[in-house]
Amino acid sequence: MLPWTDRKGQISPLKLIVFLALFGPVLWVAWQGWQGDLAPKPVNEAIHQIGSWTVRLLLISLAVTPLRSIVHWPRLVDVRRMLGVGAMAYALLHFALYILDQGGDLWRVASEIVLRIYLTIGFVALLGLVALGATSTDGMVRRLGAVRWNKLHRTIYLLTVLSLAHSFLQSKVDVTEPVLMTGLFLVLMGHRALHKRGFRGMASLAGLAIACAVLTALIEAGWYAAKTGVDAGRVLAANLTIDISMRPSMWVLLAALALVPLRFLGERRSPTRVAQPVARPSRA
Numbered sequence: 001m002l003p004w005t006d007r008k009g010q011i012s013p014l015k016l017i018v019f020l021a022l023f024g025p026v027l028w029v030a031w032q033g034w035q036g037d038l039a040p041k042p043v044n045e046a047i048h049q050i051g052s053w054t055v056r057l058l059l060i061s062l063a064v065t066p067l068r069s070i071v072h073w074p075r076l077v078d079v080r081r082m083l084g085v086g087a088m089a090y091a092l093l094h095f096a097l098y099i100l101d102q103g104g105d106l107w108r109v110a111s112e113i114v115l116r117i118y119l120t121i122g123f124v125a126l127l128g129l130v131a132l133g134a135t136s137t138d139g140m141v142r143r144l145g146a147v148r149w150n151k152l153h154r155t156i157y158l159l160t161v162l163s164l165a166h167s168f169l170q171s172k173v174d175v176t177e178p179v180l181m182t183g184l185f186l187v188l189m190g191h192r193a194l195h196k197r198g199f200r201g202m203a204s205l206a207g208l209a210i211a212c213a214v215l216t217a218l219i220e221a222g223w224y225a226a227k228t229g230v231d232a233g234r235v236l237a238a239n240l241t242i243d244i245s246m247r248p249s250m251w252v253l254l255a256a257l258a259l260v261p262l263r264f265l266g267e268r269r270s271p272t273r274v275a276q277p278v279a280r281p282s283r284a
């Protein structure tokens, strides 16, 4: 089966679009490199951009199941595996660029991974993603059985936490992106928890949006206070104004609130039907 075909072997427009879109970020980085826009340290800049995209793709793959149930669109699950494998490919590219940055000296790479905790964490996350990628074929799903496969693939949540920790720890001063990604991850995990307990309405989603935005602001303020000594009150206050820039908590609030109208549309599309479980192993 080709990445863009469905189980009947026919071209799936959804899968084709997602497949092509997965090449977008890497082509964009290559284009910037070609244009000299990654100077003065092109490889290091590429490491950063590809690393950021790895985390974004991880979150996008984790968003598939919540979105599927919010908008009542079961077919969305068809692209989840592709997105997960895409995240793994970006992680491998990120690592390959790091090796290149170290002049291909594998001994040095290994010792850096052992010595620097943020690299150790990143490497564990990478190994985990490769393990999940290697077991995502239909054959491996059959061989492991649905229960064991699901159990193994639930480690994706832990791997995402490790990826977020790696990106926080490597940040020098600005943690805007890691905070934003953490906030969005909280939304996805919060949705999973609410969904499991039967809270599936628009009010629950709105409550989740507010709770995650507040938590995101607290994480940002806590991080700056601990790392740089900046007054947490001032960081929190910056979350209440958009004079300077939108803080991550505001983006999290907007992104999570966008789920409310989506839910409304989903209910209109299929008012009585609850998203059907798929026969394939699932991860939320």
Ligand code: HEM
Pocket: 044, 047, 048, 049, 051, 052, 053, 054, 055, 091, 094, 095, 098, 113, 119, 122, 123, 124, 125, 126, 129, 163, 166, 167, 170, 177
């Ligand atoms: C799943 C695995 C990984 C993910 C999701 C990931 C993600 C990230 C992210 C998001 C950043 C920050 C980008 C930015 O804010 O601009 C980053 C930076 C970085 N990562 Fe990773 N990473 C992973 C594994 C690794 C591994 C295995 C290595 C090398 C052993 C590595 C080396 C680096 C380096 C060197 C930086 C830049 C640090 C600096 O310039 O000081 N990463 N990574």
